[in-house]
Amino acid sequence: MAFRNLSKVLLSKQSIGIFKPSCIRTFSEEQKPEEQKPEEKKPEEKKATENPEALKIKDFEAKVKTLENEALKYKDLYIRAIAEQENIRKRLMKEIDNESSYAITKFAKEMLEVGDNLNRALDNTKPEDAKNDPQKSLKDLLEGVSMTRDILKGIYGKFHIIEYCPIGEKFDPNQHEALFVYEDKSKESGSVGQVFTNGFKIKDRILRVAKVGVVKK
Numbered sequence: 001m002a003f004r005n006l007s008k009v010l011l012s013k014q015s016i017g018i019f020k021p022s023c024i025r026t027f028s029e030e031q032k033p034e035e036q037k038p039e040e041k042k043p044e045e046k047k048a049t050e051n052p053e054a055l056k057i058k059d060f061e062a063k064v065k066t067l068e069n070e071a072l073k074y075k076d077l078y079i080r081a082i083a084e085q086e087n088i089r090k091r092l093m094k095e096i097d098n099e100s101s102y103a104i105t106k107f108a109k110e111m112l113e114v115g116d117n118l119n120r121a122l123d124n125t126k127p128e129d130a131k132n133d134p135q136k137s138l139k140d141l142l143e144g145v146s147m148t149r150d151i152l153k154g155i156y157g158k159f160h161i162i163e164y165c166p167i168g169e170k171f172d173p174n175q176h177e178a179l180f181v182y183e184d185k186s187k188e189s190g191s192v193g194q195v196f197t198n199g200f201k202i203k204d205r206i207l208r209v210a211k212v213g214v215v216k217k
Helices: 002-016 043-049 052-102 105-124 127-132 134-158
Strands: 161-164 176-183 192-197 199-202 205-208 210-216
Touching: 105 134, 134 161, 176 192
Parallel strands: 176 210
Antiparallel strands: 161 199, 192 210, 199 205
16 A cells, blocks of 8 residues: 555656656657768769769860860961951052052152253243244254253163163164164174164163164175
8 A cells, every 4th residue: 555655656756847767768868879971972982983984985075175175266366367368468469559550650750850841941942032033042942952861861870771772783683673674785784784763771671672774785
């Protein structure tokens, strides 16, 4: 009877939290085992575990990508070089056209002085002056023409233009144009006996051949 009453007392104290046997443990109070996370594999370990064929494909794709980038780079450089060459070609063609069109500009400017002198010579020779004093008028005209010729020769010298008269020289078809042939016992056969227009050279290049008459036997 006493044992039964003691059991009731213990149970009642346990229920109100006054008495709690040390031997009784709840599941929440028990130490839970630490959850172990799966260890992450390092990149080297992953690479080692991958398929070798897959690795080769990845390496190949990376190389292809690199080559594609290099190809695009050199393609751009090539296009730029072609465009620059085309611009240079156009500039050169324009310069060549200008050179051919305006090559005689300097010579033409010098020749303007010749025209000015001819105009002055004509202006100084008036019809009324010729009637009043023909000798003076003719003298002024000759002086003007002579001065013009001297200026013209000076211009020729500036541009290395050489005038030549081949009288008495052996006929040379490279320098002479035979207008006719005639007999002249006093002159050597095959030589230039008469000159109708002198020839001209620029340095050693023929500018205009001389027009001549050639002596025959």
